[in-house]
Amino acid sequence: MHKVLLSLCCCLFICGFATAQKKNAAYRYHIKRSALPIKIDGVLNEAGWTEADSAGNFYMVLPMDTSFAKLKTVVRMAYDNDNFYISAVCYTPQPQYMVESLKRDFNFGKNDNFIFFMDPFDARTDGFSFGSNAAGAQWDGTMYEGSKVDLSWDNKWYSVVKNYSDRWVFEAAIPFKSIRYKKGIKEWGINFSRNDLVTTEKSSWAPVPRQFPTAALAYTGTIVWDEAPPVAQRNISVIPYVLGGITKDFENNKPAVWRKEIGGDVKVGLTSSLNLDMTVNPDFSQVDVDQQVINLNRYELFFPEKRQFFLENGDLFANFGYADIRPFFSRRIGLNAPIRFGGRMTGKIDKNWRVGVMDIQTGTSGSANLPGQNFGVVTLQRRVFSRSNIGFLFVNKDATGNAPAAGNTAPGYNRNVGMEFNLASSSNLVTGKLLALKSFTPNVTGRDYVAAGHFQYLSKYWTFYLQHEYVGKNYNAEVGYVPRNGYNKISPLVQHNFFPKSGNVLSHGVQLSSTYFFDESFKRTDNESVLSYLLTFRSRATLTVSGFDTYVKLLRPFDPTNNGKPLLPTGFENHWNTIDVQFASKPQSVFTYLLEVARGGYYYDGNRWAVTGQVGYRFQPYVNLLLNTSFNDLHMAQPYGHNKFWLIGPRADVTFTNTLYFTTFVQYNEQAKNMNINSRLQWRYKPASDLFIVYGDNSIPSPFTVKNRQLTVKWTYWWNI
Incomplete structure (x- = not known):
């Protein structure tokens, strides 16, 4: 581990000093x-x-x-x-x-x-x-x-x-x-x-x-x-909202609940480059629903943040770390408890310094038996060399009261502190990162840190990439997204591209990548290697053919169907190969499609067919129709047997004008035994000011039974003082 990280350090700092105009x-x-x-x-x-x-x-x-x-x-x-x-x-x-x-x-x-x-x-x-x-x-x-x-x-x-x-x-x-x-x-x-x-x-x-x-x-x-750009003498925006709605829980036979809420945000330009955001009783009912997937993964899935309050300069907080090592993930805030109020100060002090400070208070949650909680985050970023930076992050989560009922044994606090160096050469040909994190949790010591880094060279013809991660067994980011602990990971990749001078193929190339996981003693637990051939046509259509070699040694019991079947035991070893073919049509047609077919092995000496498709048709410029589908066919010995999971998600976007939109999104998930509908009418009657009408429901498909329904009307207004 130390040799890999030391090599990455040397590469990054050598490249960092090789700066240019x-x-x-x-x-x-x-x-x-x-x-x-x-x-x-x-x-x-x-x-x-x-x-x-x-x-x-x-x-x-x-x-x-x-x-x-x-x-x-x-x-x-x-x-x-x-x-x-x-x-x-x-x-x-x-x-x-x-x-x-x-x-x-x-x-x-x-x-x-x-x-x-x-x-x-x-x-x-x-x-x-x-x-x-x-x-x-x-x-x-x-x-x-x-x-x-x-x-x-x-x-x-x-x-x-x-x-x-x-x-x-x-x-x-x-x-x-x-x-x-x-x-x-x-x-x-x-x-x-x-x-x-x-x-x-x-x-x-x-x-x-x-x-x-x-x-x-x-x-x-x-x-x-020709002269310095003018600076607004007063830059304050008040964004109130008024909301009314009704929710009905049919599954538990509860009476309808009427919602009548007010709240809003205030944006204050402290300077022309530093902004203060404040929110009271925020509501995010108009935010797009997450796109569901068939989940055959052993670890938690990631869904991106979509709530407006968290977004300006959100990279200062959310992009610290890696995709699977995020010490801060704002969707943890308000997940099971309402946000009462919060504030964020973000922006630039000068060309070299960026800063972010956030504090949010949530209320108690009776359904989840959670006390009120306070979330505080401080981040600071210093530009170095031509385009690189050094970042610092501190995350604090504190309980601010007692749980509504006895039995909540969650620790009273969780803290994370980290630093990272992000390399970006002046030409962008060389990029990389070095990351160090440590968590603080009551009664937990040792193996509670992260050390990671990567190096990438990206030219027209060649791509080289190498990443290493170590996440300690006791590392704990309660306000983050770290789906896996107690591992070392090494991920190399190499790709070479060819550019024919004529013909229908614009470029083609070979890519070889691997991901190896080891435990903290460097004993192998899983690995996946992928050999791919990638073609891009002059029409911008693409074709990718890939072969996968997969090995998994289970570190905890796991149901390979994620559907309530018996669990495979810890230590169970699995090895299989898969072939995958994906084709995406040219984007300039009113009819577009994407098709991906995979065939290979699976857990428990099984085999798996997977078909993913997307079909789109547009009636320019007013209607865009899209159908997402995926089908998984799993064959395994008993007690798992034959399992088939469909996911079907049609979506219709009707845009009467560029300020009046109607969207309906339906998702049928056979694995989760759920069908949900989300319809939203949005009228942007003034810039950044909206009226939303949102309808949603969740149902059990067979036999068809409504679980819950909700209708919300929300009005917002952006007022510059």
């Missing part, structure tokens, strides 16, 4: 103040646009990154005391476009779109993203880890798209109050991205290598302001 520093756009008002209508006839500089000559990113883009795109920017303005004229060879619907925060790869990525501190690690598809559906999110976009973030801004025979025009105004930046900084990072499905071309203003997303902040150009 900003890659696209030569791409500079000079933005000017507009003397006259600009009307957001998709008609660029104001003086502010005619006097603005233009950014054109986009570079092709896909299908290849070796030439200028074939499609012409012209971008202009301006500003006044209140807003940042941007327009993009997207020329097309024919009067048609491809979009899913008018729904906000669309799928990037399935829509013709224009999106820009803004880095107000030019730190090339975090920022904001805004844009629209060709039908006018908005896209906005916060950026983190250099290229990722969290689309759950929502804020107040304005945009219009107007279509012409040879082009579509995007025009937007973004209030300075809606973004975070430092007073006096006159150079911001920025890049513009254009995706066109008809020609399968993706392009950007400042060139980006094809192995990276156009969101990669390492490759931004620069906005040069």
